[in-house]
Amino acid sequence: MDIRALDAGFMRPYGGRLWDGDTPGLGPARLACRCLLLDHPDGLVLVDTGFGLADAADPSRIALAFRLSDRPTLDPAFAAITQIRAAGLDPQRVRHVVMTHLDFDHAGGLSDFPWAQVHVPATEARAARAQDGVKARQRWRPQQLPATMAEHDAPGPDWFGLPTLAGPPEGILLVPLPGHTPGHCGVAVRAAEGWVLHAGDAVFMHAELEAEGRAPPLALAYEAMMQSDGAQRHASARRLRELKAAHGAEVTILCTHDPRRPDSPRLRDL
Numbered sequence: 001m002d003i004r005a006l007d008a009g010f011m012r013p014y015g016g017r018l019w020d021g022d023t024p025g026l027g028p029a030r031l032a033c034r035c036l037l038l039d040h041p042d043g044l045v046l047v048d049t050g051f052g053l054a055d056a057a058d059p060s061r062i063a064l065a066f067r068l069s070d071r072p073t074l075d076p077a078f079a080a081i082t083q084i085r086a087a088g089l090d091p092q093r094v095r096h097v098v099m100t101h102l103d104f105d106h107a108g109g110l111s112d113f114p115w116a117q118v119h120v121p122a123t124e125a126r127a128a129r130a131q132d133g134v135k136a137r138q139r140w141r142p143q144q145l146p147a148t149m150a151e152h153d154a155p156g157p158d159w160f161g162l163p164t165l166a167g168p169p170e171g172i173l174l175v176p177l178p179g180h181t182p183g184h185c186g187v188a189v190r191a192a193e194g195w196v197l198h199a200g201d202a203v204f205m206h207a208e209l210e211a212e213g214r215a216p217p218l219a220l221a222y223e224a225m226m227q228s229d230g231a232q233r234h235a236s237a238r239r240l241r242e243l244k245a246a247h248g249a250e251v252t253i254l255c256t257h258d259p260r261r262p263d264s265p266r267l268r269d270l
């Protein structure tokens with residue numbers, strides 16, 4: 001499958017390199033909202049959607065606390081649908097959207113593709129609907145979510161020893177990596193050779209996939225603040241490190257917010 005990466009918006013929290021590892025000083029860091037566009041036999045498939053046109057038109061779709069702390073750039077030019085058009089592709093060809101989870105910085109572009117079938121882990125859809133507590137109401141925004149989604153919880157085939165959920169189109173697997181949110185999954189995509197795993201927010205920085213690697217301190221603090229379950233989150237990060245150590249040559253792992261996307265022949269920019 002042809003796999004292209006795009007950043008559907010950015011977040012610019014203050015803290016510079018304490019956040020992203022390389023922005024000098026303590027001014028605005030630059031965090032990506034990385035998505036994938038797949039050329040699948042069923043049509044185009046989007047993995048996550050970042051921020052969309054409706055977020056730019058109405059920033060109140062995002063909780064005030066996150067507008068102030070994360071400082072998202074809500075620019076229609078960065079919306080996935082704008083970038084897909086700019087690449088000469090018809091957005092109506094996007095037939096499926098597969099979600100790692102439903103946080104506001106991943107689900108904002110869903111409203112731009114109302115004709116597409118949205119695939120989501122069932123546990124995540126339930127948690128987003130329950131709106132249980134202040135953090136839940138701030139991270140999961142009903143304004144961003146479609147009325148119906150394909151909610152998956154039936155087990156699929158194991159993938160490099162990890163369980164998966166069945167349901168997304170052929171060649172695409174939901175790989176549960178909970179802890180950031182209750183239903184958080186990675187999305188594994190079969191490439192021409194090997195696989196790409198969009199690991200969502202299971203870790204924020206690619207350095208965390210190395211045995212001794214750590215994210216910058218503000219990224220680590222944010223990961224802890226946003227976690228739904230710390231033990232699950234650490235177990236998911238450990239699974240990713242083990243996957244990379246054992247199968248790093250066969251699987252390219254990328255995460256949403258690291259401003260540096262991995263250099264891999266399996267990936268190109270949109």
Ligand SMILES: [Zn+2]
Binds near residue numbers: 105106201256
């Ligand atoms: Zn995120």
